[in-house]
Amino acid sequence: MLQIDEQKRQKAVDSYKLVGTLPEKSYDDITQIASFICGTPIALITMLDYNRNFLKSHYGVPFNESPREISFCTHAIQTKDSVFIIPDARLDDRFKNNPLVTGDLKAIFYAGVPLIDKGGHALGTLCVFDHEPRELNDKQISTMVALASQVVSLFELRRQNIENKNLQKNLLKKNSLLKEFAGVVSHDMKMPLANIITTTDLLKTKYKELLDEKGLDYLNYLKSSSFSLSEYINGILQHYESDNLTIDQRESFDIHDLLEQIEDMLNHDYKTVINLPEANHIIYCNRVALHQIFINLLGNSLKYNDKKEPVINVDFNEDDNFYRFKVIDNGIGIPQEKIEEIFNLFSIVAPKDNNGNRGNGIGLSTVKKLVANLGGKISVTSKVGEGSTFEFSARKENIPTLISGPEKDNSDLIA
Secondary structure, rough: OOOOHHHHHHHEEEEOOOOOOOOOOHHHHHHHHHHHHHOOOOEEEEEEEEOOEEEEEEEEEOEEEEEEHHOOOHHHHHOOOOOEEEEEHHHHHOOOOHHHHOOOOOEEEEEEEEEEEEOOOOOEEEEEOOOOOOOHHHHHHHHHHHHHHHHHHHHHHHHHHHHHHHHHHHHHHHHHHHHHHHHHHHHHHHHHHHHHHHHHHHHHHHHHOOHHHHHHHHHHHHHHHHHHHHHHHHHHHHHHHHHHHHOOOEEEEEHHHHHEEEEEEEEOOOOOOOEEOOOEEEEEEEEHHHHHHHHHHHHHHHHHOOOOOOOEEEEEEEEEOOOEEEEOOOOOOOHHHOOOOOOOOOOOOOOOOOOOOOOOHHHHHHHHHHHHHHHHHHHHEEEEOEEEEEEEEEOOOOEEEEOOOOOOOOEEEEH
16 A cells, blocks of 8 residues: 555645535536446446545435545555456455445446646545445446546546636736826826926927037936837836727717818828828727727837838728728838737837937837727738838727607617
């Protein structure tokens, strides 16, 4: 018989969090097969707990636990063999006076395969009982061993799921703390940055005559850097706040009006041509999310364009399930080896934009999150020197309509 470190073995049993759980079909199927293969009326999957033998699956008996002190399985987990067999318990000094043998159960025959986990700990058994003496042939024994292996695999899968859930829970907690930290730090930095920009302008105005060209360059650099940092902070805030913009926050609006407002906000050069969809379309979508998506996409098309006459085309169409949008430009394009990573946070493709500023790699990552929140997908095709095409979608939902009639007034809305 094997010497077992009971403390370590019990710790292993506890790690699976199976003791006391309800029956599950995946385990019950195995005991039913074991009973059929061995020709026995009873088949069990057991786990030896502190003071009890818990039956995770019990085929042929109405109870789901028994005292560990009278358990056959306590002996089975100590065997050096692949299976522990008692042909006739009435003839075995260890069991002949056992209440499982002498009582109503009449457990005369027993065969149990220890359930050994990856750490080498015997958790319990897959076992069969009969009310009369018998033996198992080699095929029955090998099948029992194979079924026991499947039971252990189910145990391991459960523990892996538990570990994954705990890991996910910890990641969500850390992500929440990170978002909170980013929000607090970003908000706290905005005011000092605004003060730096204002102070820089005051210094230039008041002490312009006292500063040489190099001194003025330093002030201009300080102001430019402050604006870049301010834009970076705003990008971080938008990225984390984008999680709050979901597909459920919908309203009806004219997509043409939205794009015209964005065009005015961008304040682009008069040489740039932005072609909007010709027809007006009323859509039912998250306006704030769509606004932010287009601000980023159109803004990038303007900033990263080296043509004398920049052209941006915005296309729109829809089908039964999605609104579909395209933003097509004739800008600098994106190298093929960079296509896969442009939506990654902090990924930067072009070293500088038209104004000599370096991007922060936040905008397109935010766009991808927003599109996903709208139930859609985004993709890009591009050719260096010729331009890029961004295509994205947003899942549709029925637009609320007004109902008129004798039983309803126009204040009732149906989605």
